[in-house]
Amino acid sequence: MNLILLRPEEINNKRVTLTDHRAEHILTILKSSPGDSLKTGIINGPVGKSTVMDVSGDSVVLEITDEGTVPLPPQTDLILALPRPIMLKRILSQAASLGISRIFLINANRVEKSFFGASMLQDTSCNDYLQHGLEQAVDTLFPEISLHQRFRPFVEDVLPKISEEYPVRLVAHPEAHKKLPEAVELPLRNRVLLAIGPEGGWVDFEMNKFEEQGLQPFSMGPRILKVDTAVTALLAQIDLLRQIGNC
Amino acid sequence: MNLILLRPEEINNKRVTLTDHRAEHILTILKSSPGDSLKTGIINGPVGKSTVMDVSGDSVVLEITDEGTVPLPPQTDLILALPRPIMLKRILSQAASLGISRIFLINANRVEKSFFGASMLQDTSCNDYLQHGLEQAVDTLFPEISLHQRFRPFVEDVLPKISEEYPVRLVAHPEAHKKLPEAVELPLRNRVLLAIGPEGGWVDFEMNKFEEQGLQPFSMGPRILKVDTAVTALLAQIDLLRQIGNC
Numbered sequence A, B: 001m002n003l004i005l006l007r008p009e010e011i012n013n014k015r016v017t018l019t020d021h022r023a024e025h026i027l028t029i030l031k032s033s034p035g036d037s038l039k040t041g042i043i044n045g046p047v048g049k050s051t052v053m054d055v056s057g058d059s060v061v062l063e064i065t066d067e068g069t070v071p072l073p074p075q076t077d078l079i080l081a082l083p084r085p086i087m088l089k090r091i092l093s094q095a096a097s098l099g100i101s102r103i104f105l106i107n108a109n110r111v112e113k114s115f116f117g118a119s120m121l122q123d124t125s126c127n128d129y130l131q132h133g134l135e136q137a138v139d140t141l142f143p144e145i146s147l148h149q150r151f152r153p154f155v156e157d158v159l160p161k162i163s164e165e166y167p168v169r170l171v172a173h174p175e176a177h178k179k180l181p182e183a184v185e186l187p188l189r190n191r192v193l194l195a196i197g198p199e200g201g202w203v204d205f206e207m208n209k210f211e212e213q214g215l216q217p218f219s220m221g222p223r224i225l226k227v228d229t230a231v232t233a234l235l236a237q238i239d240l241l242r243q244i245g246n247c
Helices: A021-029 A085-098 A113-117 A125-137 A151-163 A204-212 A227-243 B021-029 B085-098 B113-117 B125-137 B151-163 B204-212 B227-243
Strands: A004-006 A015-018 A037-042 A047-056 A059-069 A076-081 A102-106 A144-148 A168-172 A192-196 A216-218 B004-006 B015-018 B037-042 B047-056 B059-069 B076-081 B102-106 B144-148 B168-172 B192-196 B216-218
Touching: A004 A021, A004 A059, A004 A125, A015 A021, A021 A059, A037 A059, A076 A227, A085 A102, A085 A125, A085 A227, A085 B227, A102 A151, A144 A151, A151 A204, A168 A204, A192 A227, A204 A216, A227 B085, A227 B227, B004 B021, B004 B059, B004 B125, B015 B021, B021 B059, B037 B059, B076 B227, B085 B102, B085 B125, B085 B227, B102 B151, B144 B151, B151 B204, B168 B204, B192 B227, B204 B216
Parallel strands: A004 A037, A076 A102, A076 A192, A102 A144, A168 A192, A168 A216, B004 B037, B076 B102, B076 B192, B102 B144, B168 B192, B168 B216
Antiparallel strands: A015 A059, A037 A047, A047 A059, B015 B059, B037 B047, B047 B059
């Protein structure tokens, strides 16, 4: 945890009293005492600093001493064929730590139908995994998650409405002829929408639908990766393309 | 499992009888029957095809029908500050799936000494995690692992001997001024040696030692990543730099 995340509603006159895992982290890992300064962030708000005012038992009182600034929102968003729950947990944390603003979790032919019944989609535990990623990466901006149980309404109704927000739209597909750097124009300065399929990939119908919506297919090469590895690899590669100047 | 890996010593006149998890995979996941063709590879040898000759109970007899070709060895190797065992497992599988030839697991100031006592370093289970990665990525070439319990002898004695094999030598460091694309010359065509530190990073002494050995420091940017996320992200980014033509 490289950042203590605070909820706006728990802050009262710049002060907050923590008694949960954050207090435990401050006391047992950071071993902070009154007067110490900590990096704190307000959810969907600025990253700044707080001072430890009081420590008693397992509670910690912080006072925000430097409001700080709001992080820039990540410029890459993800369409992801719903993976199995254990993989989704890891993906949510890792994607939040690498930086995304939205995740569209969608159905696809090769998604197991049972995944949509996963308990983590019914309660708030997706947020816990996103929060781990934000605490790790020192970010406050929660990615927005939406769930789309039917592929066709997503691609025919939702996708056309959001497409114009994304000048660069990509879909990972092992059989594509282009590699990633050939599928985007460098330097990359725009918002990117990236679609990543299930284990086994997208079926032809799905690829056709994505291409109708202007998503450029690209291949990651001959090595077949697990979905969680592919998500991290591709978010990192898109980030690198943003770092590369005019080529 | 996208590839059935065979050990050279279990092959007899092009035939092999499987009774372990590979037989189970062939029978319960692939649901293969006699006459079916499967992708098989020989450890540190070629990737080709085999035909299912016989199935009885929980054993499967395969005959290699197409010897195939040996994959090209990956051009990136890793120096990694020894992470905690649960993270090392994931890193070994993911790094093998992304493609590396060697991993130097080394000590560093911020490595917990207890990690060197981990049972997985005493038995052969590191190989199991590497094998998962190769089976996933359809590769046969096992990365070579070496363990270096003392930082200084590694960096002063081992590193100078291997350095000339790597025209590009890099060390990830959050405080570095350069980003990755500025730290390498494009197009990237050479072997890369990449050093990734422990949670908390390398200390100054370690950075100085690496820089003396010609490792270029670079930063991944302001977001702090877990070591396993950083390994996948950086191997993917180096792979992307190899895909980018003359800039």
